[in-house]
Amino acid sequence: xxxxxxxxxPRQRKPITLQGILKQLLCLFLSLLVLAPLYLVVVNSFKTxxxxxxxxxxxxxxxxxxNYADVFEKANLMTGFLNSMIYALxxxxxxxxxxxxxxxxxxxxxxxxxNFVYYFFVCGLFFPVNYITLVRVFQWIxxxxxxxxxxxxxxxxxxxxxxxxxYSFVETIPRELDEAAVIDGASPTRLFFQVVLPLLKxxxxxxxxxxxxxxxxxxxxxxxxxxKSKLFPMTMSVYQFFGRESxxxxxxxxxIVMTIIPVIAVYAIGQKYIIGGVTAGAVxx
Amino acid sequence: xxxxxxxxxxxxxxxxxxxxxxxxxPSLLGLFYSFTDWSKNTPxxxxxxxxxxxxxxIFTSSNNYAFGIANTLKFTVVSNIVKIVPALFLAIILFExxxxxxxxxxxxxxxxxxxxxxxxxxxxxxxNFKNGMLNNALEAIGLGTLKQKWLSDLNVVWKSIYMVDxxxxxxxxxxxxxxxxxxxxxxxxEAAKVDGANFWQRLWHVTLPMMRGAxxxxxxxxxxxxxxxxxxxYVLTNGGPGHATEVMTTYSFQxxxxxxxxxxxxxxxxxxxxxxxxxxxxxxVMSRKGEV
Numbered sequence: 001x002x003x004x005x006x007x008x009x010p011r012q013r014k015p016i017t018l019q020g021i022l023k024q025l026l027c028l029f030l031s032l033l034v035l036a037p038l039y040l041v042v043v044n045s046f047k048t049x050x051x052x053x054x055x056x057x058x059x060x061x062x063x064x065x066x067n068y069a070d071v072f073e074k075a076n077l078m079t080g081f082l083n084s085m086i087y088a089l090x091x092x093x094x095x096x097x098x099x100x101x102x103x104x105x106x107x108x109x110x111x112x113x114x115n116f117v118y119y120f121f122v123c124g125l126f127f128p129v130n131y132i133t134l135v136r137v138f139q140w141i142x143x144x145x146x147x148x149x150x151x152x153x154x155x156x157x158x159x160x161x162x163x164x165x166x167y168s169f170v171e172t173i174p175r176e177l178d179e180a181a182v183i184d185g186a187s188p189t190r191l192f193f194q195v196v197l198p199l200l201k202x203x204x205x206x207x208x209x210x211x212x213x214x215x216x217x218x219x220x221x222x223x224x225x226x227x228k229s230k231l232f233p234m235t236m237s238v239y240q241f242f243g244r245e246s247x248x249x250x251x252x253x254x255x256i257v258m259t260i261i262p263v264i265a266v267y268a269i270g271q272k273y274i275i276g277g278v279t280a281g282a283v284x285x
Numbered sequence: 286x287x288x289x290x291x292x293x294x295x296x297x298x299x300x301x302x303x304x305x306x307x308x309x310x311p312s313l314l315g316l317f318y319s320f321t322d323w324s325k326n327t328p329x330x331x332x333x334x335x336x337x338x339x340x341x342x343i344f345t346s347s348n349n350y351a352f353g354i355a356n357t358l359k360f361t362v363v364s365n366i367v368k369i370v371p372a373l374f375l376a377i378i379l380f381e382x383x384x385x386x387x388x389x390x391x392x393x394x395x396x397x398x399x400x401x402x403x404x405x406x407x408x409x410x411x412x413n414f415k416n417g418m419l420n421n422a423l424e425a426i427g428l429g430t431l432k433q434k435w436l437s438d439l440n441v442v443w444k445s446i447y448m449v450d451x452x453x454x455x456x457x458x459x460x461x462x463x464x465x466x467x468x469x470x471x472x473x474x475e476a477a478k479v480d481g482a483n484f485w486q487r488l489w490h491v492t493l494p495m496m497r498g499a500x501x502x503x504x505x506x507x508x509x510x511x512x513x514x515x516x517x518x519y520v521l522t523n524g525g526p527g528h529a530t531e532v533m534t535t536y537s538f539q540x541x542x543x544x545x546x547x548x549x550x551x552x553x554x555x556x557x558x559x560x561x562x563x564x565x566x567x568x569x570v571m572s573r574k575g576e577v
Contacts, residue, residue, distance in 0.1 A: 055416045101296035109292040126564035130315035156307035217400035235402045
C-alpha cells in the first residue's frame with residue numbers, strides 16, 4: 001500500500017525550456033526504440049509469408065487474420081498455454097504462501113537458529129541451480145517428466161527472492177497487533193492467516209506478479225527437465241515452432257504475439273505492484 | 286507473550302524441505318560428482334573418482350573451456366555498466382518531473398517482461414543482415430556504412446548481445462532507481478541549490494549517497510544475473526559464431542547434452558564457487574554500510 005503512493009510525484013507545471021524539449025525528444029526516441037521491434041512483430045504477423053520475409057514496418061497489403069488460426073493449430077499452443085498456466089499459477093501460489101509463513105516466523109522470532117535459516121535462504125539468491133544433478137534427484141524420487149516435479153522446482157527456486165522480499169515487509173507491521181490478537185484469544189495459525197497475512201497483501205502481490213512472470217518466461221528449467229512435448233510450456237513450444245517454421249516469419253510472429261499476451265495481461269493488471277514494490281523495503285536501506 | 290508458542294516454528298518446515306531437496310542438495314551433489322567420471326555410460330562402466338581431472342580439463346583442454354569462464358566474467362561487468370549508468374540518468378530525467386513520465390516508465394519497463402526466447406527470435410529478425418530492421422533503418426537515415434553482420438561477425442557479436450540485453454534490462458534497473466529516488470527528501474536538493482551546487486555536484490554529494498540501497502539492489506540482481514547468464518546468449522547466438530560467445534552455462538548445457546555429466550557439473554561447481562564469493566563480498570559490503 002505504501003509504495004505506490006510514495007511514488008506519485010507532485011505535478012509541477014514548469015516553463016518550457018530547451019532542456020525540457022531535449023529531454024522529451026530523448027525519451028520519445030527511446031520509446032521508439034522499445035516499441036519499434038514490438039510493432040514489427042504485430043504488423044508482420046498479419047502478412048503473407050513472402051511479405052513478412054522482408055521484415056519491414058509497412059502495413060500489410062491484405063490483413064491475414066487466418067495466420068493466427070493456422071498457428072494456433074500448428075504450434076500446439078493450447079497445450080503450451082495450459083502447461084505454462086499450471087506451472088506459473090500453482091508454483092507461484094504455493095511458493096508465495098510458504099514464503100510468507102517462513103518470512104513471518106523468521107522476522108518475528110529472531111533466535112540464533114532463525115537468523116541462520118534466514119541467511120541460509122537468502123544465499124540462494126546468488127547460487128545457480130545445478131540442473132544436471134537435479135535430473136538425478138528426479139530419477140531417485142520418481143519425478144522425471146512429471147508436472148509435479150517441474151512445479152516443485154519452480155517453487156523452490158523462488159524461495160530466496162520471496163523470503164528476502166517479504167521478510168523486510170513483515171518488519172513494518174507492528175508487533176502490537178500480534179499481542180492484541182493473542183490477548184483476544186487467537187491461536188498462532190489464526191493470528192497469521194487472519195491478522196498478519198491480509199496485511200502482507202502488497203508485498204505478496206509484488207512477489208506473485210514478479211514470480212508468475214518469471215516462471216512464465218523461464219526457459220532453462222523445462223529445457224533440462226522435460227523431454228516430453230506434452231509437458232512443454234509456451235516458451236518451449238514457441239522455440240520449437242521457430243525451429244520448424246523459421247522461413248514462415250508471419251507464423252513465427254503470430255506465435256510470438258499469442259505467447260506474450262498472457263504476460264502483458266499480468267503486467268497490465270499488476271503493474272503498480274511491480275513498479276512500487278520491487279523490494280521497496282530493501283531499497284530504502 | 287510467549288514467542289515460542291505465538292510464532293510456530295513448523296511454518297519453516299515446508300519451504301526448508303523444498304529449498305534443500307531441489308536447490309541446495311543438487312548443488313552439493315554436483316560438487317561431489319564433479320570429482321567423478323560420471324557420464325551417459327556410467328550404468329555400464331560404473332562411477333570412478335578421478336580427482337581434479339574434470340577441473341584440469343576445463344582449464345587446460347584445447348576446447349578452450351576457460352574462455353567461457355572469462356566470457357561470463359566479462360559479460361557480468363560490461364552488461365551491468367551499460368545498463369546501470371544509462372538507467373540512472375534516465376531515472377533522474379524522468380523523476381525530475383517530465384511530462385508523460387508514467388507512460389515512459391511503462392514503456393521502458395515493458396521489454397523486461399518479455400520472455401527471453403521471444404527476445405531471441407525477435408532480434409534474430411531485427412539484426413538480420415539482409416532484411417533486418419536495424420540495417421534497414423541505418424540505410425534509410427544514410428548511415429549505411431554502419432551496417433553489420435550483427436550476430437555472425439566476431440567483432441560485433443558481443444556488442445549485439447550487450448545491446449539486446451540493455452534493450453531488455455534498462456527499464457527494470459531504472460524502475461529500481463526511481464523507487465530509490467522517491468525516498469530522498471527534496472529539501473536536500475533545495476539546500477544544495479542554495480549552496481550553488483551544479484548537476485554533477487548534486488549527483489555526487491546528494492543523489493548517489495542517498496541511493497545506496499537502490500544501487501546495492503541493482504548490483505546484487507545485476508551481478509547474479511550476469512554470472513548465471515544463459516538465456517540471452519543461448520537464444521541469440523547459442524555460443525556462436527564458432528565458440529566466440531560461449532559462457533559457463535552454455536558450456537555446461539552442451540556438455541550435459543553430450544553426456545559428459547561429470548565435466549558439466551564441474552562447470553556448475555566453478556560457477557557456484559564464483560557466485561558464493563560474489564555473494565560473500567556483497568553481503569559484507571552491505572552489512573558494513575548498515576543495509577539489510
